[in-house]
Amino acid sequence: MLNALQVLTTVCVGVMVGVEFSVSFVMNPIFNALPEDSGQLGRAHGGRMLGAVMPFWYIGSLVLVAVWAVAGWQRPGAGLVVTAGALLIVSVLMSVLLLVPINNRSKTWTPENRPADWKEQSNRWDRYHYVRVAVIIAAFALLVTALTRA
Structure with missing residues (x-):
């Protein structure tokens, strides 16, 4: 049962990392290259x-x-899992304190109602997001390492 939990957790975090990575390095560059307000x-x-x-x-x-x-507290790799959990807590705190406030504003913007500094706010969100992606990649790497030690 623990093995299934380990695999499920690793896959769940890994797919989340993939989505967030693609937002930073695939989707946003595509959006930034689109013409006008698209x-x-x-x-x-x-x-x-x-x-x-x-x-x-x-x-x-x-x-x-x-x-x-x-x-898995008594098993090899438990410290890695705890550290990965701490990094995920950091990512949640970053999300709530830094990214969500900008996202909550920007998701309502249209070309008619966006603020004058919308590009600056989008760039700030991108910078915070790069850091968050690095944090969750580190958490994922720790989980994969812990999984190999199990």
Whole structure:
């Protein structure tokens, strides 16, 4: 049963990493290259869509890691799982304190109502997101390492 939990957790976090990585390095560059207001509209739509799903994914991943840490406490790699959990907590805090406030504003923007500094706010979100992606990649790497030690 612990093996199934370990694999499920690793896959869940890994897919989340893939989605967030693709937002930074695939989708946003595509949106930024679109003509006129299309990119801003695409980012707003992405913010609405992913903004509805990601809170459950981040918290669900954190819960799975916590269950793995408790269930596998006496097993090799437990410290790695706990450290991965701490990194996921950092990613959730970053999301709530830094990224969500910008996302909540930007997902309602249209070319008619966006603020004058919308590009600056989008760039700030991107910078925070790069750091968050690095944090969750580190958490994923720790989980994979712990899985190989199990």
